[in-house]
Amino acid sequence: MTSETGMKAIAAAQAGVDMASLLSDEARSDALQFEAAGLYLDLRRQKLTLPTWRALVERADVLGVDERLAALFAGEIVNGTEQRPALHPACRNPALLGESDAAAAMIATRKKTRAFADLMGRPDALDGHPVRRVVNIGIGGSDLGPRFVYDALGAFRREGVETHFVSNLDPADLDDALEGADPETTLILVISKSFTTQETLMNARAARAWIVEHLGEAGVSARFAAATACPDKAKTFGLDEARIFAFLDGVGGRYSLWSAAGLALETGLGSDVFDRLLKGAQAMDEHVATAPLDRNMPVAKALIDVFNRAGLGLPSRCVAAYSSRLERLPSYLQQLEMESLGKSVNAEGQPLSEGHSGPLVWGGRGSDLQHSVFQWLHQGLDEAPVDFIAIADHGRDDERVRALNANLAAQGAALTHGRTGEGALALHKAIRGGRASATFVMDRLSPETLGALIALHEHKVFVEAVIYGLNPFDQWGVELGKSLARSILSGDMAGFDGPARELTHRLGLD
Known part of the structure; x- marks a missing residue:
């Protein structure tokens, strides 16, 4: 059974589950909340039962996630197509390499x-x-x-x-x-x-x-x-x-x-602030390297994201950062995730069995998103899980901070529960609910917690790659366009089609 087939089977086993009704399950609630390195992650608003969650963790165990993480930290070859290790954890802690x-x-x-x-x-x-x-x-x-x-x-x-x-x-x-x-x-x-x-x-x-x-x-x-x-x-x-x-x-x-x-x-x-950033990332490194799979924050988020993509077939994920300072987080994650997971073959060069790999990542800054794309998220025919990013302590007593965080909490609840429309416009006002979201809470926005948040997503992507069975460290797809551009600049238009030739003329490149 391939990784993707496994995800589809796990998802099919809980078809029709009402997400809102799951929130009263205390054992499930305990299993889907995580804390590490100044971060909190709440995965309770996901479309999965406790047995489904346990099946996902078992899948990670069967696929050897622990062993692959150990290989990453030991500086072993994990980028098979280029025969390289991936040394970003060692940048934070060279002692990993002895x-x-x-x-x-x-x-x-x-x-x-x-x-x-x-x-x-x-x-x-x-x-x-x-x-x-x-x-x-x-x-x-x-x-x-x-x-x-x-x-x-x-x-x-x-x-x-x-x-x-x-x-x-x-x-x-x-x-x-x-x-x-x-x-x-x-x-x-x-x-x-x-x-x-x-x-x-x-x-x-x-x-x-x-x-x-x-x-x-x-x-x-x-x-x-x-x-x-x-x-x-x-x-x-x-x-x-x-x-x-x-x-x-x-x-x-x-x-x-x-x-x-x-x-x-x-x-x-300054060097001292940079050191603190590295230490925060290292704290998340230590967590992912030592925590059991069912209590491991990056592993948990990876399992949820693969489940939503390969199991439920949801093609994208929205990242809503409720902090102006974190406005560029979605853009950063776009490259980290889409360049790493945007593959069509597995690590051995064979087609991914069911055509799924990492999702499209998009988003922006809350509460601005609430006045644009959240209409689509709540009532559109398509569906995208949402990652909410919150800061618990903004370091100031301000009504705007309270309103900002209240909006974040409200949007997660609204995606879950929706509402029943009433009156003449009942069908227009009805919101179906049952739409998944995850919530990250940073204690404060500091170099340490930011480093931990970034390292969490790096490790999440690596674990996703293990589950999909692909190499997250190469990026051959970005090379073709660069090569063709060099040909155009050198005047070599051999092999280009008619529209390309006409466009180069229109742009004054010939």
């Missing part, structure tokens, strides 16, 4: 980035000038993770330092990041694992030209730094070797913010 060369390299790089970040905090950091603006140039994992964390930890930023992020080829993206900046007090960080990414290198060249225009070639060296798995390519690009921070090939892009790829966070937040 006295290996990889552990030593991580420790050395961390010391080097910390020294650099501390140097950038001095008033004479840039040829006698302080750093007032940091511009992080990267895309994908070199942008989304650091950008999300920097926004989320707005209350912890270094005083007097602005950090901007540039990812897009549209020249306006870099223009906006440099608007009002003083070249003498601007630090440019180029973040690229391969140091061949087109968007990053083109923007880096444009940023370099901006520095040269204002300060001459002599101003470049002190104002550029890079993080990459290919330091020789960064040197060839013209960067000072002392300001190139290497990370290992086993650190995947979308998992890389814990490595030197998080340089913008160390410089923009």
Whole structure:
């Protein structure tokens, strides 16, 4: 029986269950609430009975989730197509790798980035000038993770330092990041694992030209730094070797913010805050590595998400973050989950048996979503589970905070219970209910709890991949479009169809 067949069979066994009626089952309630590393997760508003939950946990046991997690933490090869380990947990705790060369390299790089970040905090950091603006140039994992964390930890930023992020080829993206900046007090960080990414290198060249225009070639060296798995390519690009921070090939892009790829966070937040972020993630690492499957928060969320997708056939999931600081969480999770789980073959290269892999992830900021997509969530013909993200203590006594969290609690209840319409517009006002949701509560939004939340989702994705039987660490699907774009730019249109040829002419590319 395949993983997906197993999920469908488990789901079929409880068809027709009324979700609202399950909430009075105390044993089920105890089984579907979890706490770890400053986070609370409530899975009671899901369409499954207690026996179904136990069947899911048994499925995880049969598929060897514990063993696969142990292999991940031990630095074993878990990325089979590229024959690499996945070293993001070791970035948080190099001791996981013992006295290996990889552990030593991580420790050395961390010391080097910390020294650099501390140097950038001095008033004479840039040829006698302080750093007032940091511009992080990267895309994908070199942008989304650091950008999300920097926004989320707005209350912890270094005083007097602005950090901007540039990812897009549209020249306006870099223009906006440099608007009002003083070249003498601007630090440019180029973040690229391969140091061949087109968007990053083109923007880096444009940023370099901006520095040269204002300060001459002599101003470049002190104002550029890079993080990459290919330091020789960064040197060839013209960067000072002392300001190139290497990370290992086993650190995947979308998992890389814990490595030197998080340089913008160390410089923009400070090394101590970055340390706290790492410690929060490490606390979740310790939980997922030691908690039994039925009390393991990332495993539980993974089981629920695969059950909803492969068992119930729900193609998407909404992430509703009830915090302005967490506004970019859905975008971050889109890459983490959809690039990891958006596969059509299993780890052995065979088709996934029933055509299911990870869902589409979307969402935004509560309570704004309540005035847009929640109409579709409540009364649309399609259905999507919702992840509510709450903060228990916002650190202020404010009626808006009470209203914000009241809205979150109300929306979860409304999705569960719906309502019966009355009067002439009864059919218009009726809301069916019975729609699933999960609720995360962070004690406070701190570096520690944010690190734990991110690590939870990283591990959740890994466990989902084990259940689906696929490799979450490669991303071959993103390469084809890049390759075709290079052909167009070189003038090689052989093999392109008529619409593509016509479009290149309309866009002035021929």
